[in-house]
Amino acid sequence: MSDETTKxxxxxxxxxxxxxxxxxxxLDGGVRPATVLELARETDxxxxPAADEASLAAWFRDSADSGSLERYLETFAHTVGVMQxxxxxxxxxxxxxxxxxNDGVVYAEVRFAPELHIEQGLxxxxxxDAVLAGFEAGARESESQGRPIVMRALLTAMRHAAKSVEIAELAVAYRDKGVVGFDIAGAEAGFPPTHHLDAFEYLRRENAHFTIHAGEAFGLPSIWEAIQYCGAERLGHGVRITDDISVDGVExxxxxxxxxxxxxxxVRAGEADVRLGRLAAFVRDRRIALEVCPLxxxxxxxxxxLRxxxxxxxxxxxxRVALSTDNRLMSDTSMTKEMTGLVREAGWTLADLEKVTVNAxxxxFVGFDERLDIIMTVIKPAYAVARGQG
Structure with a gap:
């Protein structure tokens, strides 16, 4: 099947x-609206802001649709509020x-901030322990239904708080129990990743994996610090790396x-004179993954x-672009919606979808053998079948 017919x-x-x-x-950005309502009743x-499922779902989506990262983050008060x-x-x-x-995901790293869930004494x-138990139960149930999935956790520290070293130590303590890495999240402006340098230095000494939210609402300085000072292996979002790219002499x-x-x-036709700055070239050359969440x-x-x-x-x-969902509740999204949107609006092909899936x-952050096994025995064969069906 050609790329053109694939479209x-x-x-x-x-x-x-x-x-x-x-x-x-x-995790706190992907709660089912019905679950938010039920947990609110159970936990008083x-x-x-709404009393029925449809209205609550619409409120989350509309509130997150503000065009502001800070306003977007405010919606989490309610999901975190019922997860105590x-x-x-x-x-x-x-x-x-x-x-x-159910959406066809075969491997997922889902992140959460333990420090946000201790208001009632946990x-x-x-x-x-609770998150890992839930992941295990859900994966076991999914496999019994013929939809196997590997679920792993990333522990997130909030960049405006002061628990990053403690959370990093927790990530290392649980790394053989389902936690595969560490992250920092929250508003970028005013809270550079270097404020948490002790945590990243500890993780590097412990041979532990970590990603950093950088290059979403804030530009190249955030990305530069995340990589060159902190040593990030991946960038959460990272789309502002475009600030270091010019096309035909225009930024x-x-x-x-x-x-x-x-x-x-x-670009694919070789018709654009694209120049990468030194940071963008470094990111590409070193294969630092960009965890991109379009919606x-x-x-x-x-x-x-999307276009x-x-x-x-x-x-x-x-x-090395990897496609993800970020917050499925706030963005009313799923991997299928993200992929479908890019196919319809940006002309993506089956080859594009396969590329970002293999990239991811x-x-x-799991071991090489497990990564290779999923690529060769799950992803590649399924895409080969999809190509043949065309």
């Missing part, structure tokens, strides 16, 4: 059946595994939307549209 045959049903890999997904949480007991956390984690598996380790940020939308095809980027103002989203250009230029699995 016309990639229906949402076909995409839904493809194996997917998620590297950037927040009385601050929800072991039972609630375990339920959300179990449903997370089930929802991803210890940090109890929060981690990427100065291009209008039609020019951005046309750029991937021009979330539209909400926070990091991109203008012109920089993910397509970065993929065409050979960056290559950059996962």
């Amino acid at each position: 016309s045959t990639l229906s949402e049903d076909v995409i839904a059946r493809l194996p997917k890999v998620v590297l950037h997904d927040h 949480y009385d601050a929800l 007991t072991r039972e609630a956390i375990e339920r959300v984690a179990r449903e997370c595994a089930l929802d991803h598996a 210890g940090l380790d109890e929060v981690v 990427y940020g100065e291009l209008d939307e039609p020019a951005r939308a046309a750029l991937p095809a021009r 979330s980027n539209l909400q926070t103002g990091a991109a203008l549209s 012109s989203h920089p993910i397509s250009m970065l993929l065409a230029l050979g960056f 699995m290559k950059s996962a």
Whole structure:
């Protein structure tokens, strides 16, 4: 099947059946609206902005659609508010595994901040235990239904707080029990990753993996610090690396939307004079994965549209781009929706979807043998079948 015919045959049903890999997904950003309502009743949480499932789902989506990262982050007060007991956390984690598996995800790294779930007396380790128990239960249930999934956790420290070393130590303590890495998250502006340098130095001494939210709402300085000072192996979002790219002598940020939308095809045809700055070239050369979440980027103002989203250009230029969901509740999204949107709006092909899926699995924080096994026995064969069906 050629790429051109692939575009016309990639229906949402076909995409839904493809194996997917998620590297950037927040547990508290993917709670089912019905679960938020039920947990609020069970835990006496009385601050929800809506009383029925449809209205609550719409509120989360509309509130996150502000174009501001800070406003986007405010929506998490309600999901975190109902995730303060072991039972609630375990339920959300179990449903997370089930929802991803139902969407065709075969491997997922889901991140959460233990420090956000201790308001009613849970210890940090109890929060981690609850999440891992939920992941295990959900994965076991999914496998029994013929939808196997590997669920792993990333422990997140909040960049505006002071628990990063403690959370890093927790990640190392649990790394043989289902936690595969560490992350920092929260508003970038005013909270550079170097504020948490002690945590990253500790992780490097312990041969532990970590990713850093950088290059979403803030530009090159955040990315530069995350990589060159802190040693990040992956970048959460990272789309602002485009600030270090010029096209035909014009900085990427100065291009209008039609020019951005046309750029991937021009790159593939060799018609664009694209120049990478030293940081962008370093990111590409070192194969530092960009955990890109397109629909979330539209909400926070990091991109203008799916049609012109920089993910397509970065993929065409050979960056190690991985596609993810970020916050499925706030963005009303799934991996199938992310992929379908890029196929319909940006002209992605089956080869593009396979590339970002393999990219993600290559950059996962599990061991090499497990990564290779999933690529060769799950992802590649399924895409071969999809090509043959065309």
